[in-house]
Amino acid sequence: MTRTIVEGGFIATVDPVGSEHAGGHLVIDDGVIVAVGAGPAAATWREGAEVIDARGCLVTPGLVNTHHHLYQWLTRGYAQDAILFDWLTALYPLWSRIDADLTGIGAAGAMAVLARSGCTTVGDHHYIFPAGSGDIVGAIVDAASRVGVRLHATRGSMDLGASQGGLPPDFAVETTDAALRASQEAVERYHDPSTGSLVHVAIAPCSPFSVTADLLREAATLARSLEVRLHTHASETVEEDAYCLEHFGMSPTEYLESLGWLGPDVWMAHCVHLDEPSIAKYAATGTGVAHCPSSNARLAAGIAPVRDMLAAGVPVGLGVDGAASNESGQLGVEIREAVLMNRLRTGSDSFSVRHGLRIGTMGGARVLGRDDEIGSLEPGKLADVAVWRIDGVEHAGILDPVCALGLGSMPPVARLLVGGRTVVQDGQLVTAEEPILAEQVAAASRELASRL
Numbered sequence: 001m002t003r004t005i006v007e008g009g010f011i012a013t014v015d016p017v018g019s020e021h022a023g024g025h026l027v028i029d030d031g032v033i034v035a036v037g038a039g040p041a042a043a044t045w046r047e048g049a050e051v052i053d054a055r056g057c058l059v060t061p062g063l064v065n066t067h068h069h070l071y072q073w074l075t076r077g078y079a080q081d082a083i084l085f086d087w088l089t090a091l092y093p094l095w096s097r098i099d100a101d102l103t104g105i106g107a108a109g110a111m112a113v114l115a116r117s118g119c120t121t122v123g124d125h126h127y128i129f130p131a132g133s134g135d136i137v138g139a140i141v142d143a144a145s146r147v148g149v150r151l152h153a154t155r156g157s158m159d160l161g162a163s164q165g166g167l168p169p170d171f172a173v174e175t176t177d178a179a180l181r182a183s184q185e186a187v188e189r190y191h192d193p194s195t196g197s198l199v200h201v202a203i204a205p206c207s208p209f210s211v212t213a214d215l216l217r218e219a220a221t222l223a224r225s226l227e228v229r230l231h232t233h234a235s236e237t238v239e240e241d242a243y244c245l246e247h248f249g250m251s252p253t254e255y256l257e258s259l260g261w262l263g264p265d266v267w268m269a270h271c272v273h274l275d276e277p278s279i280a281k282y283a284a285t286g287t288g289v290a291h292c293p294s295s296n297a298r299l300a301a302g303i304a305p306v307r308d309m310l311a312a313g314v315p316v317g318l319g320v321d322g323a324a325s326n327e328s329g330q331l332g333v334e335i336r337e338a339v340l341m342n343r344l345r346t347g348s349d350s351f352s353v354r355h356g357l358r359i360g361t362m363g364g365a366r367v368l369g370r371d372d373e374i375g376s377l378e379p380g381k382l383a384d385v386a387v388w389r390i391d392g393v394e395h396a397g398i399l400d401p402v403c404a405l406g407l408g409s410m411p412p413v414a415r416l417l418v419g420g421r422t423v424v425q426d427g428q429l430v431t432a433e434e435p436i437l438a439e440q441v442a443a444a445s446r447e448l449a450s451r452l
Contacts, residue, residue: 001029001030002029002030002031002420003027003028003029003045003048003049003050004027004028004049004050004051004052004383004417004420005025005026005027005028005041005045005046005049005050005051005052006025006026006028006052006054006059006385006387006415007023007024007025007026007040007041007051007052007053007054008023008025008040008053008054008055008057009023009024009054009055009056009057009058009059009387010022010023010024010057010058010059010401010402011024011025011026011036011059011060011377012058012059012060012354012357012377012401012402013036013061013376013377013378014060014061014357014358014361014362014375014376014377015376015377015378016376018354018358020402021036021037021038021039022038023038023039023040023055024036024037024038024039024059025037025038025039025040025041026059026377026385027041027045027049028383028385028417028420030420031196031382031383031419031420031421032380032381032382032383032420033377033378033379033380033381033382033383034379035379036377036378036379052387052415054387054414054415055391056389056390056391057387057388057389057390057391057414058387058388058390058401058402058404058405058411059377059385059386059387059388060118060357060361060377060385060386060388060405061120061361061362061374061375061376061377061384061385061386062118062119062120062121062361062374062384062385062386062416062417062418063117063118063119063120063121063318063331063332063335063360063361063364063386064119064120064121064123064317064318064360064361064363064364064365064367064368064370064374064375065114065119065121065122065123065318065319065320065331065364066123066152066267066269066288066290066317066318066319066364066367066368067123067125067231067269067270067290067292067319067320067321068110068114068122068123068124068125068319068320068321068322068323069124069125069126069127069321069322069323069324070103070106070107070110070111070122070124070126070140070143070323071095071098071102071103071106071107071126071128071136072091072095072106072110072322072323072324072325073106073107073109073110073113073323073329073441074098074102074105074106074441074444074445074448075091075094075095075323075324075445075448076323076324076327076329077324077327078090078091078094078324079091079324082299083237083239083299083300083301084236084237084239084240084299084301085167085237085239087299087324087325088167088168089167091324092128092167092168092169092172093169093172093452094448094449094451094452095128095172096128096130096169096171096172097130097448097451097452098128098130098133098136098448099130099132099133099134099136100133100134100135100136100138100139101134101139101444102444102447102448103126103133103136103139103140104139104140104142104143105143105440105441105443105444106323106441106444106445107124107139107140107143107144108143108146108147108432108437108440108441109437109438109440109441110323110329111143111144111147111149112147112429112432112434112437113329113330114149114320114329114330114331115147115148115149115413115416115423115424115429116330116413116416116424116427116428116429117329117330117331117332117333117410117413118331118332118386118388118410118413118416119149119331119332120149120150120374120384120385120386120416120417120418120423121149121150121151121152121364121365121368121370121374121384122144122149122150122151122152123152123154123231123290123319123364123368124140124151124152124153124154125154125156125204125206125231125269126140126153126154126155126156127156127157127158127204127205127206127210128156128158128172129157129174129182130171130172137153137155137186137189137190137201138189138190140153141153141190141199144198144199145198146431146432147423147429147431147432148418148421148423148431149418149423150197150198150199150374150384150418150419151198151199151200152200152201152202152368153186153190153199153200153201153202154201154202154203154204154231155182155183155186155187155201155202155203155204156204156205156206156231157174157179157180157182157183157204157205157206157211157215157219158172158173158174158179158205158206158210158211159173159174159175159176159179159205159211159212159214159215160173160209160210160211160212160215161173164212165247166209166210166211167209167210168210173210176212176214176215176218179205179215179219180215180218180219180222183203183219183222183223184222184226186201187201187203187226187228188226191226191228193227195373196373196382196419198419200228200229200368200370201228202223202228202229202230202231203219203222203223203226203228203229203230203231204230204231204232205219205232206232206233207232207233207234207236207240208232208233208234208240208243208244208248208252208255208256209240209243209244211232213259216232216256216259216261217259217260220259220260220261221260223265224265228265229265229266229267229368229369230261230263230265230266230267231266231267231268231269232256232261232268232269233268233269233270234252234253234256234268234269234270234271235251235252235253235268235270235271235272235273235274235278236269236270236271236272236273236296236301237272237273237299237301237302238273238302240252240273241273251275251278252273252278253274253277253278253281253282256268257281262281262282262285262287263285263286263287264285264286264287264369265369266285266287266288267287267288267289267290267315267317267367267368268282268287268288268289268290269289269290269292269319269321270289270290270291270292270296270301270304270321271289271291271304271309272296272301272302272303272304273302274304274305274309276308279305279308279309279312279314280312282309282312282314283309283312283313283314286315287314287315288314288315288316288317288366288367288368289304289306289309289314289315289316289317289367290317290318290319290321290367291304291306291316291317291318291319291338291359292318292319292320292321292326292334293318293334293337293338293340293341293342294320294321294326294328294333294334294337295319295320295321295322295325295326296321296341297337297341298325298326299325303341303342303344303345305345305346306338306342306345306351306359307342307345307346307350307351307355308346310355310359315363315366315367316359316363316367317359317360317363317364317365317366317367317368318331318334318335318338318359318360318363318364319334320334330410331360332405332410332411332413333410334360335353335356335357335360335405335406336356336405336406336407336408336410338351338355338356338359338360339351339352339353339355339356339406339407342355352406353400353402353403353405353406353407354402354406356405356406357402357405357406361375361376362375362376363375382419383417383419383420384417384418384419385415385416385417386413386415386416386417387413387414387415387416387417388404388405388411388412388413388414389411389412389413389414390404390411392411392412394408394409394411395408395409395411412426412427413427414426414427
């Protein structure tokens with residue numbers, strides 16, 4: 001048995017009652033938490049254990065990223081001043097030249113940055129599959145294994161090209177039947193539903209303006225027959241609302257509901273423009289939301305009504321979103337962004353740093369259907385743990401350790417554990433060589449740009 005003890009730090013468990021322990025301890029056996037509490041670990045736990053000295057640190061659950069487009073790590077910095085539809089139009093031609101090799105490199109670079117920002121579970125949405133591009137989902141799975149994070153991959157798709165009234169160019173889309181076949185193959189090849197799994201796969205047609213009603217409807221049926229989850233973008237911009245009203249005579253929520261796309265096995269990205277009736281429908285059906293504050297700001301989409309969603313009982317997690325609309329790519333900073341953005345919307349006392357931490361951990365686990373395994377530091381949960389150093393010059397003396405993460409600059413990660421395995425130590429990735437990753441990303445970015 002491999003035993004690890006984390007002790008001496010301020011432990012924010014994010015359990016149902018928000019238990020916190022100053023100078024507490026966490027005991028891990030074979031990748032599973034077996035004890036957590038105040039003070040040092042008991043002597044009976046110590047024999048043969050690795051002891052991680054967390055004095056001067058904040059200890060939290062590993063962060064859960066519920067929405068990302070990892071391949072976009074290769075296209076950061078483009079269309080810097082565009083809103084969503086213009087940004088997509090500018091980048092579709094470039095993305096349509098992607099292949100499995102380039103995607104794998106971009107995904108590894110993006111996941112390395114996520115891990116260094118405290119993220120242990122990565123939700124990715126890949127929806128562009130050019131003809132002859134190879135096994136893109138497999139490349140993302142391999143990249144996650146290389147970095148050492150837990151992956152929730154989604155097999156996305158687009159079948160509504162510009163000639164049919166959609167936003168993407170025709171050369172960037174698939175046929176409906178091809179998208180469904182490939183989605184089923186990805187699930188059958190890579191989805192692992194077992195306890196402690198490192199790879200889940202969901203089915204994820206891209207958005208109401210890039211996918212036909214047939215694909216949305218049939219994808220929902222397919223996912224439920226395979227017992228996997230469903231994911232798409234919804235209510236991200238006012239332009240999307242106008243598109244749905246013009247083409248379907250309904251709001252995005254009404255349209256998706258009509259196609260079987262509300263339910264506890266579904267989560268939507270963004271939901272910036274949910275009105276009260278839509279929030280009520282999400283809450284009643286258990287439909288989850290990936291809140292992406294930095295990307296929504298970068299594209300001037302707006303501020304999602306997260307406080308209203310939480311009050312209604314909607315599951316809400318955090319997401320980075322596309323690396324090309326969030327060039328930072330760090331999940332840890334999204335906690336602070338969520339706190340600040342939601343205070344702008346609803347007031348300074350409406351969204352605390354602990355609200356931000358909870359949606360970044362337990363909220364995300366609930367959105368992904370993994371709240372019985374990850375998202376909090378409790379006995380029986382997987383040992384996905386972030387240890388943040390807060391005794392450096394940026395945070396030394398701060399009154400509240402959780403405030404260091406929720407309002408201060410993102411603390412460096414002293415240790416990141418995924419299933420008890422160290423992935424980051426003293427701010428550096430230990431599972432892969434960062435300089436090599438950086439060189440590969442730079443070369444892949446140049447190669448992709450040269451294909452346009």
